[in-house]
Amino acid sequence: MPAPIRLRELIRTIRTARTQAEEREMIQKECAAIRSSFREEDNTYRCRNVAKLLYMHMLGYPAHFGQLECLKLIASQKFTDKRIGYLGAMLLLDERQDVHLLMTNCIKNDLNHSTQYVQGLALCTLGCMGSSEMCRDLAGEVEKLLKTSNSYLRKKAALCAVHVIRKVPELMEMFLPATKNLLSEKNHGVLHTSVVLLTEMCERSPDMLAHFRKLVPQLVRILKNLIMSGYSPEHDVSGISDPFLQVRILRLLRILGKGDDDSSEAMNDILAQVATNTETSKNVGNAILYETVLTIMDIKSESGLRVLAINILGRFLLNNDKNIRYVALTSLLKTVQTDHNAVQRHRSTIVDCLKDLDVSIKRRAMELSFALVNGNNIRGMMKELLYFLDSCDPEFKADCASGVFLAAEKYAPSKRWHIDTIMRVLTTAGSYVRDDSVPNLIQLITNSVEMHAYTVQRLYKALLDDISQQPLVQVASWCIGEYGDLLVSGQCEEEEPIQVTEDEVLDVLEGLLVSNLSTPVTRGYALTAIMKLSTRFTSVNRIKKVVSIYGSSIDVELQQRAVEYNALFKKYDHMRPALLERMPIMEKTASNGPTEIVQTNGETEPSVVEAKHPPPVTQPTNQVRTVFSLYIRKNTHLGLEANPNPNIAVITIHASNSTEADMTDFVFQAAVPKTFQLQLLSPSSNVVPALNQGTVTQVIRVLNPQKQQLRMRIKLTYTHKGSAVQDLAEVNNFPPQSWQ
Amino acid sequence: MIKFVLMVNRQGQTRLSRYYHPVELSRRAALEADVVRCCLSRKKDQCSFVEYKDFKLVYRQYAALYIVVGITDSENELSIYELVHNFVEVLDKYFSRVVSLNRVKNSWIQCQGVCRSLKHLK
Secondary structure: OOOOOOHHHHHHHHHHOOOHHHHHHHHHHHHHHHHHHHHOOOOOOHHHHHHHHHHHHHHOOOOHHHHHHHHHHHHOOOHHHHHHHHHHHHHHOOOOOHHHHHHHHHHHHHHOOOOHHHHHHHHHHHHHHOOHHHHHHHHHHHHHHHOOOOHHHHHHHHHHHHHHHHHOHHHHHHHOHHHOOHHHOOOHHHHHHHHHHHHHHHHHOHHHHHHHHHHHHHHHHHHHHHHHOOOOOOOEEOOEEOHHHHHHHHHHHHHHHOOOHHHHHHHHHHHHHHHHHOOOOOHHHHHHHHHHHHHHHHOOOOHHHHHHHHHHHHHHHHOOOHHHHHHHHHHHHHHOOOOHHHHHOOHHHHHHHHHOOOHHHHHHHHHHHHHHOOOOOHHHHHHHHHHHHHHOOHHHHHHHHHHHHHHHHHHOOOHHHHHHHHHHHHHHHHHHOOOOHHHHHHHHHHHOHHHHHHHHHHHHHHHHHOOOOHHHHHHHHHHHHHHHHHHHHOOOOOOOOOOOOHHHHHHHHHHHHHOOOOOHHHHHHHHHHHHHHOOOOOOHHHHHHHHHHHHHOOOHHHHHHHHHHHHHHHOOOOOHHHHOOOOOOOOOOOOOOOOEOOOEOOOOOOOOOOOOOOOOOOOOOOOOOEEEEEEEOOOEEEEEEEEEOOOEEEEEEEEEEOOOOOEEEEEEEEEOOOOOEEEEOOOOOOOEOOOOOOOEEEEEEEEOOOOOOOOEEEEEEEEEOOEEEEEEEEEOOOOHHHOO | OEEEEEEEEOOOOEEEEEEOOOOOHHHHHHHHHHHHHHHHOOOOOOOOEEEEOOEEEEEEEEOOEEEEEEEOOOOOHHHHHHHHHHHHHHHHHHHOOOOOHHHHHHOHHHHHHHHHHHHHHO
């Protein structure tokens, strides 16, 4: 059989392949040749074959049949064989293959070999893919080599020790004595790997961390020598002596100085020295400065040093190099919480970065800008941020819009500015705005009473321009429904009032209903808005017509609404004004807020305006008073108000009745689970007057010593129009504030 | 911590790969293709650090060859950037012209050896 081809030949052959299929064919042919060669137990060419196999593995082809061959190579006496064998072991084997354990003995022998290069190979391999069993077995050998005077071996042993510690953390103590004089080495390779070993030990164990704090002076001295020493050709990188070692030492200092005053103080001088003396013309210098800044920010440094660090970051921001700007923005983002004022000084540079072409830089600049917004700079910052919102990529728009809303809510200088800002966001990034912003905006608009006319006018004009952005359209149609009368009467004070007729408004809303651009949710909003206008406008007939048309709509939701609104016109016309009147000011509730409950054991006729009615108005008090509503059937409304005290929840029931006849002999009963205790105080009366003319109030006290989720079963009995009625309901979702 | 080192050409063919965490063979090809696509789509004026999934990529272009290093968040990006250049300079000294892909390929084993030396920045 001819000698197998060399690796070089193979590579050249594979490179001539023009398609993936051709390459695969060549590789399969070669694999077959290699396999038959392995079967023949050919010692001479095993090394060559395994090398080729490793190359093919790297290209992505399976090479598991070479694993045993690697072991045979490792066991061979020739260095060239061992070299390939160990390389193969590192690439092909890991602890998931059982085969790897067979290596343990070989590695043990090689760790004690007479040639340092063989020992080096063994250390490398163990440090690369050693499993926990192997590490446990061989840790003693590694520790011995860590104490040798041969620096070539010592540095490899240190790295191997790092791997052993990662795999078997309990063995950490074993390496402790060997670390005693690691730092007194002159050889940079050993120094570097020793620092890595110390870093790993300190990160894993707080005891080790405390133990190694005493090394801080030594580390400081080494760093100082590095900076002060002249040109050394062996370690020079672009004019700086061994920057990689410098960065490593700085990182270790960071870990040692964190949270410890004494160590931090010992480092102050050297950090200041590095920060001021490092050459910044090349990237190397900047890498060291970056690490220094990170260290200064993490340890307990004095304020002068911190300001120095932030100024360095500020200088980075002005640098032409993108990488440096990116790194600066990342670090500033981390420090903006703690050193807010210092970062504020660089605000204008940060805002300029919003216009950068790089996506990562833009994102960081945006996050940082939002973090820097405060009451003083809100107007200027918002202008820049809105401009950014206009021109940025779609992936940013959602986050930016949310950020703008949050910032505007916190720091808005005036209501009009707030509403203008929101309008601007809705019109520029309307389709990217988050779903929950629509209800939030509606609440905001409702609460700014004096701006209603202005708001509805602006929203109307926006609708005329563009009906494709759904959140905008939804908010606009809601507003027009609520404040359409203000729009038509031209009452706006803030800007020039426009002349709009009722028909024009209805045209716009009907346009939304038929447009292909409107989602079903938007159509729902539009229909309800039209309905509300029936009490505010005079052209009721037109509205009646629209509503009846949609009574046969294919969309079930629209159909249901239309049918119910129709019913409102026909049977319940007397209730219409009350139901459709202006929304009261909504209290902003913290977490769960108002909930509409649901489970009735009686009939389940859907209540018409359940979804739209907010809870009864409560005067804002200092105490958190949670309020929510319960509709039973469609004519009885229970408003529950819970005043939380520790252990006792005091719940006040307000019962009202929207039917045309009084409810007499009204009795309210409640039952709670065994862990609670209930006390019902006497009701204000037992007649609930018709047509919401009055309410019956009753106070319930619930003792909740175990602070469990409050649940209650309610039973109402009353006489209505001569017949006795009984209703049952269960209330499960009391907001947490009422029982915590 | 360095997760992997890749040398890829503009056509997306992997010239050298070294993984420091076990990654399944089947997933490697997909990962490499994705990473390369990410780097190739970057323009000249964008920075060399890309956020990719839950780690970062640091890449540098040398003529038709891209060297990509995957790192975790705890690593100093500028330092790794410098390391890549150092690596290339070593290869350059050793093989006289890094840009010549043939040379790199043929002395591939030596390259793997140099990759081993990167371990100490793991």
